[in-house]
Amino acid sequence: MAENKTQPTDVSVEEFLASVEHPKRREDGFELLDMMRDITGQEAVMWGPTIVGFGSYHYKYDSGREGDAAAVGFSPRKANLVLYGVTEGPDADRLLPELGKHKTSTACLYVNKLDDVDRGVLAEMIRTGYQHVMDEFHTP
Secondary structure (H helix, E strand, O other): OOOOOOOEOOOOHHHHHHOOOOHHHHHHHHHHHHHHHHHHOOOEEEEOOOEEEEEEEEEEOOOOOEEEEEEEEEEEOOOOEEEEOOOOOOOHHHHHHHHEOOEEOOOEEEEOOHHHEOHHHHHHHHHHHHHHHHHHHOOO
16 A cells, blocks of 8 residues: 655755745744644644644545544645634534635635734634544544
8 A cells, every 4th residue: 555645754844935936825834733732732743744733533435445644734835824623523514604704615714814814713714723633533
């Protein structure tokens, strides 16, 4: 079975964020770093070259495929900030309309800049998403 492409690395999260070209994306990245660290109680780890992750969980699908992934995280991409795991919480559907300007896909939340969203709502989504992933998806 193929190994997951996105694995934890030893790359410095702070060095990665400092290298983000877009100044607002870089600033928002450092703010998300502090916010997610405080909420999860976990230290940040680089997953692959561009994802800053907090905590991890082990998954195993019925197909037999298994691996590890960050419980929550983000990536300061050129087009927007991508947040992972925050839409997994049981209150996500209720909170999303209160969040502010955003887009979603199956498992990702996209925001142009943190100033577009309510930080209190985002913090609640991070908290409940992280807890849900750790309680419901993690298989030791």
